[in-house]
Amino acid sequence: MQNYARLIGIDVGKKRCGLAQTDLLQTIASPVGTFSPDEIIDKITHIVEESQVEGFVIGWPLMPNGEEGEATRMVQEFINRLKNLYPEIPVFKIDERYTSNQALDVMIEIGVPQKKRRKKERVDRIAAALILQAYLESKH
Incomplete structure (x- = not known):
């Protein structure tokens, strides 16, 4: 029996x-939006209340040499907050190095004008979709 749940x-x-x-069906990742660190918890809560969620896929910001740094500590704090709110939903970390560059490449490919590509909010939400899509592809 197929389990219908979002990531x-x-x-x-x-x-x-x-x-x-x-x-x-977990076949494709789509951007939802860009939010402040406080707003995103409210948005996640809304999604969790509206539909079944099977897991959180979080970009793990390793440094270019593969080591953890200040950014990974900040992300770990966010993960701890998520785990406190939703202890039953697993968290998966995905190496997110270069996803911002990939997001810019995607925007160029689909014809997003240069002025709009400069908006960091667009890059962030596309990067989230790329992180999620990488996880989906690693499962198959």
Whole structure:
């Protein structure tokens, strides 16, 4: 029997967090939006209340040399907050190095004008979808 549940992808940042979600069949990741670190918890709560959520996929910001740093500590604090709110929903970390560059490449490919590509909010939500899509592809 098919289990219909979403995965939620999150690109955590100090000022903004990108949010993405899968469809119920977990075939494709779609950007939801960009939110402040406080707003994103409310948005996640709304998604969890509206539909079954199977897991949170969080971008794990390793440094180029593969080591953890200040950014990973900040993301771990966010993960701890999520686990306190939703202890029954697992959290999966995905290496997010270079997702911002990939997001810019995607915007260029689909013809987003240069002025709009400069908006960090767009990059963050596309990066969240790329993190989530990478997780989906690693499952198959």
